[in-house]
Each structure stands twice: as C-alpha cells, then as structure tokens.
Amino acid sequence: MKKKICVPRVLKNVSYVLFPIFITILCILIIGLTYPIEKNNQSYFETNRFAEEYAYEIFNAVDAVNYLKDDKTTNIYSYYYVDTEQLDNNAIATEINYYYEYNGSNVKWLIIDNNTKKAYTNLDYSIQTSNIESIKNTIMQNGITWNYENEEISTNINKLSNSEYIKKGIVKRIESSEKESNEQNNNIQNYTIYTAVLDNLEYADEIAFNKILYDTFSSVSRQSLVLIPILIILIIILVPIIVVGVGKSAKSEEIKLNWYDKILVEIALFIAIFIAGIGVCFMATISGANTVATFVLGMSVMGVGILIIYLSCILFFETIVKRLKTHTFLKTTFAYWVYVRLKKFLDDMKITKKLILYFILFIVANLICFGIMWSDGFPGIVLSIILYIVTYSYISKRVKSFVKIKSAINDLYKGNTELNLKEEDFTTEMKGTSKEINDIAGGLSNAIEERLKSERLKTELITNVSHDIKTPLTSIINYIDLLKKEGIDSIKAEEYLNILDSKSQRLKKLTEDLVEASKASSGAIKLNIEKLNVNELIKQVSGEFEDKFKAHKLEEIITLPEHDVYINADSRYMYRVLENMYSNISKYALEGTRVYTDIIENDLSIMIQLKNVSKQKLNISVDELMQRFVRGDASRNTEGSGLGLSIASSLTDLQQGKFNIYLDGDLFKVTIEFEKK
C-alpha cells in the first residue's frame, strides 16, 4: 500500500528546518551590514580592532608582571609559574618568571624588567629554553612580532602597521592603571617587551574569535542588502506554512490532541522551559576552549543545546497553535481553570451567603479606595467611582431580573401563559427560576387548552347527538299531531295522545336547551358586544311577557332610573338571559302575586333585579339550583328542561356580567350586574 503523504505536514517540517537557517543568515547579514569596517579588503591584523585587542593582551601581561614582581607568592592568575633559576647570561634578565595561562593565548610575550633584571614570559614551559635570547628568538620567529624597547617600537612586518596605535593604547592603559595604584616605579619604560601573535592562531582566544567574526562579516558585501527583505519575506511565509501544518496528519482530518495539548497552558509552558533549561545546561558546560579540538567540541555541545532549546520552543508553539485551532486555548489556561471553579463555587453558594460575601468584598474594596484616596487623592476617587459603578450595575442587573420574574408571575396570574422567558436574560441566581416559571406557564397553558378542547368535544358531541335525536323526534311530533287530527273515538286515547304530545314537545325543548347550555358553558359562542339601553331592554322584555304574566295572574312592577342607563353586552344573548328569567317567573311564580323588576344604578354598575314569590316550597340551596337539570321542584313534572338558570348564568358570565340568585323563604331573587357604560 502506498504510504500517504500529508503535504502540509511535510511543508511544516521543512519549514522548521529552514526557519533557523534563514534567521541565522538574516542575523549574519544584518550584523555584517552594520559591522564597522575601516577599509575595504583590509586584513584583520591591519584593523584597529585587532590593535585594540592586542594592546589589551599586552596590558594584561604587563599588569601580571607588575604583580609578579611585587609579590612573588600572590596568585593573580590562577596559573602561573615562577622560575627562580638564575640565568647564565649577561643579559638583562636574571630570572624568568613563567607565566602560564590556562586557556592559552595567541599572544606570546617576553617582558624584561630593566630594573630588577628579571624576565617574564607566557611561553609554554616545554618550549622554554635556558637562555633569554632563545626565548626572544622563539617569539620573534613565531609570527607577527612586536618589540618595545626604551619607548621605541619595532615590528617585523607591515602587518603591524598599527603598531603606534597599539603602543599608545598600552601606554594609555598602563598610565591610567598607575594613576589608580600610585605606584611610580612600575613604569612601562622600565620594561623591554618582546611579543608576537601566533600566525596560525592555534588557541581559541578573543583574537581568534574576533578574526572569525571579522572574516565572516567583512565578507558580507553591501550588495547582499537585497537579501534581507527576501529573507524577511521568506521567514514571514514560513510562519503560516508552519501554522497550517500544525496538527495535520495523513491519518485523519481532525486535529489530534495528545496529553501535552490537554494539560494547562501554564504547565505546558513550564515543561517547555524545563526542556529549554536542559539545553541551557548543555551550553553552560562549555568553558573556554584553548585548542581547536576543544573548540569544535564546545561548538557541537552548544549546537545540541541550541537544538534542544529550539525543539522546546517548537513543542510549546505547536501546542499553542493546536489549542487555538481546536478552540481549547482559553479553556486550558490556568486563569480559565480558576475562573470556572470560582464561578461554580459562587453559583453553588446560597444567595444569602453570597450577599454577605459580596457585601464584605464591597466594604473591603471601599476601605482600600478610601485608603488610596487619603494617601494619593485622585486615583482613589477614580477607583471609588469605578467601584460604585460596578456595584450599581451588579445590583441593577439583579433587580432587573427580579422585576422580570415579578412581571412574569403577574402575567401568569392574569392568565397570560405566553411568557417565553429567555434564560440568558437573567442573572445566574434567577436562571433556574425563569426556567421553572416557563415550565409552569407551559403546563398551565396545556391544561387550559386540554380543558377547552374537552369542552369543545363535549359541545360537539352534544350537538351531534341532538341532531340524531331531532330527526326521529320530528316524526314523533308530526305523527302525534296527525293522529290528533285524525280523531279518535275513545276519550282515554285522546288523553293519552295529549300526554304524548306534551312530552314530545318537552323532549324537543330539552334537546335545544341542552345544546345551548353546553355551548354557553364551554364559551363556544361568538359574542357581538354593543352598547345596550337597559331601560329599553326591560320594557321590551316585559312587553314580550305581558300576556303570559296576565295568564298566570302575575302583576309586574317595574322601577327604572329616570334617565337611560347603558351596559356593554350582546343584544341577543342578553334577551336569552332575561327570557329565561321571565319564563321561569311565569312558570314558577305563585299566581296572584306581584313580580318586582328593578334597575338599580350604582356608581360603577347597573343591576337588574327580579323578585317573585315561588309557587313551590324552595327546599333547595342556591348552588344546587344553579346546577344543570335542577329545578325548584324536584319532581321534574312541569314543562321546561331545568337548564334555564344554568344557561342564563353561563351567558351572563360570558358577557362579563355577574349573575346571582338569592333565596329568602319563598322569595326568589335574581340579580344581573354589569359594568356601567
């Protein structure tokens, strides 16, 4: 099977390799371009930089000799050797002090103190010869040489064109050092100095290092300036290539997170720093190198150290990019971790405890602000203002939530179940409550809907049943009528026919009333509300029933207000209410009594009041009377369905009126009250 290659991943890895290379080249270019070069095509040894360095070395040597001369036992440098052997020479020196530098130096010297006739050198002990001339020769043969004697400087070749500069540098340094030490006798004029720089620069000292730098940077030509923007662009291009490639693999589309990508960002950073630390340790093990071999070793150790540091950087960079890509960066920070736990702690806290906590926090913050105000003035005032604004917004948010909850409950109480509270509109403390209220509203609205639905179904059922009853009833009524007209000889048969007739008529009335009662109580009635004149209404209705009242020897006494009074109601259904009441009166009122109809005008309402004396004893409660199918006489013998009161009451309720019945002995009183318009 062909191995899949994930192109972005490969590009990324290549970029990781190219990145440090480009950066290095860029650095060299930039440093090289800014590196001061005195003259074009100048050798390092011709530069003032070298002269400076050389002078410094010589100065150090003179300095060392000064100390050695004064105190033979003092270890100024860690390693030096004093040879007390007398030199069999007529020459100046009687004594050679061997000065040995651990790291080794490319600058070799022989210094002869003209006063004490002692000689000092840093030549290797092994090449040391017994006489001073040979040492002198060794040095002079060994490279670029320089000789200072009696304030005269002689150099071997033009390589040291800057010899005057070097001498001045040394003299200046020594003089300044003498000023500090106030030792007049240590004058450089008493010394004869032979010195040389090793041509091959075999020791890795400052001079050797600076020569490498000089050779590298001075080779950077001015024309390579154009490379800088190109490199910068390349580096800038590498960054997105790396970012795109991070987390990609040939196996799956998704970015896979390992354990390192899941731990807290701060811990990941700590681990990366720890790894980088290992790299730094590696580098720290490099001490000065005195040979090319140790230098190469040191360089490789340093390379490994830098590589470790670079890899640790990549490790941390990749995890950050992966986290950003999978949107888990913020969530894996320590700050977020703390935030989540703190929030949970506060959310779980009882509101009363929280109040105390916040109150204490407020007081503490306030005291701090006062403290700052007392000591610093203005910043304290600013902090106080910020504190108060924060506190106010905190409180006002909660108060708003509370007000919303309050109004929602009020809506619920008024019967509005369409609340749709949004949880995000509430503060944490009220979120749960808002959801609960929503649920209550939902439950309530369901219950109401269910009830309406069942009432509607009931009404529908009753209507349908009544249709089915009405058809056979039509035949019964018609054929009874036909039978009556046919004429029957038997008197008894005629009596029976009359009973059939009245009962079938009652059945008819009952079916009609049943439908109406169920409609009225379920509210399945369309109302046409208009402004009605109650005086007119009562006159009309009493006119309708005048003949019936007369037939039952009832006298109606009507008391109306002097001016017209109005209510808002449905004209037809208002008549149905009164018709039922009047027809009840004509049926159940005691014959020969008076019926009182009063319209009473109150401040806010109009009340129609009907009073009559019952024919039968009213051995029944008001509640029972209002129930369907109940009549004043429990026998159910008289005509009527027993639904009249129930229908009247339901219709009055539908029109926002109040229907009440009062019983006092045989006095039957009905009041119908409507809002005055």
Added chain:
Amino acid sequence: MYNILVCDDDKEIVKAIEIYLSKEGYNILKAYDGMEALEILKNNDDIQLIILDIMMPKLDGIETASIIRKEKSIPIIMLSAKSEDYDKISGLNNGADDYVTKPFNPLELIARVNSQIRRYTSLGSMVKKEKNDNIFRSGDLVINDSTKTVEVDGKEVKLTPTEYNILKFLTKNKGIVYSIEQIYENVWEEESYGAENIIAVHIRHIREKIEINPREPKYLKVIWGIGYKIENLD
C-alpha cells in the same frame, strides 16, 4: 294545483309532509336523496317549490340546492335538524329561500310553503309597483295607507288602529331602528312618560300577526336593548 318536490332521506317525514301539504291542496313529488331530486327536476318542469333536507346520502341538501340554483329560480325551503346559526347562513347562502329546523311545527311549515308559493307564482302581478305615495312596502309586506290595509305575501292582515300606526311608521322608515320612546313620540305625537311598555306589547302583537314565526321575525325585528325596526327587504 301546484307541484311541490319534497326531498328527505327519512321516508316517514316525507310522508308526514305529504299529508299536511296535500290537505292544503298541493301535489307532492317525493325524492329520498339529492340525486333523485335532481332527476325529478330534470324530467318535470312544472314544480313550484322544493323542500330539501340537508343531511342526505349521495348528495347533501346544500350541494343539491346550489346545483338547482344554477339553472332554476324555484323557491327552496331547507328543512334540517341542524339549527346552528352557521348552518342557517350556509343554507341561505347556497340558494335556499327559507330555513325551517326540525322538529318543525306543521303549521309553520305550511305557512312558509304558502308564502313561498304565493311569492313565486304571483311575482308577475306583484311587480306592478306603482308609484303611490300612499303605499309603503318592505319585501312582501305592503301597507296601503289609502285603504288602511296591510298585506303580507299577498294575504291581508287585520291590525288594530294603534298597531297599524306603529307598523306604518316603522315601514315608512324601514331599516332604521327606533326606541320605544321614539316610536311613542312619533306615533302618539306627544311626550312619552318613562316606564311605558305598552309599545313593546303592541309590537309583539303585530309580530304575531304578520310573522310566520314571531320568535324568528322576518319583517319586524327586535334589537334587544336598542329598539325595533322593519327590515329593509328591497
């Protein structure tokens, strides 16, 4: 001899209607569903009235009526157990001229049949609506002020002078609602004195005389809590 088509799926009801209407001198054609009724109508041009039930198999009364209406102007009386306002409106909108609910009062049905037949057959002679200032009318209610007579569906109605005056006032101003007080002041031409329900009594008497079913008046309408009016049927 007028021919009436009675259509109901309940045979006994058709039979009963036949008995009642035969006594009035009508000839009855019988059908037991909508399709049958349409079939009879197709074969017989000499039919002056149709009585239609609504709930019937094959083709219901509403559909039958609307099919008949497309071709013929024969009066249709709907006869149904459905008594909701909605049903009545739907029946009248689909071509019915009248709507009687079951169980019906035979006398009422006969009166309505007579009324429809009179209207349908005498339509030609009724049309001579001569321009006469002394004649007031709304639909088939005609008041002749010269002879002081009132006719409903071409049949004279006897009214007392007070009833006559009230009816004349309302018919003259048909379509307008008048309260008891206004009627009193206009008819008696004097100030009304409050608690007066005499007008309401008169109105009921008039209704009983001119309406087939006083509880569901066609001409003299009661608007409870507001007043009375003569419906403008022209």
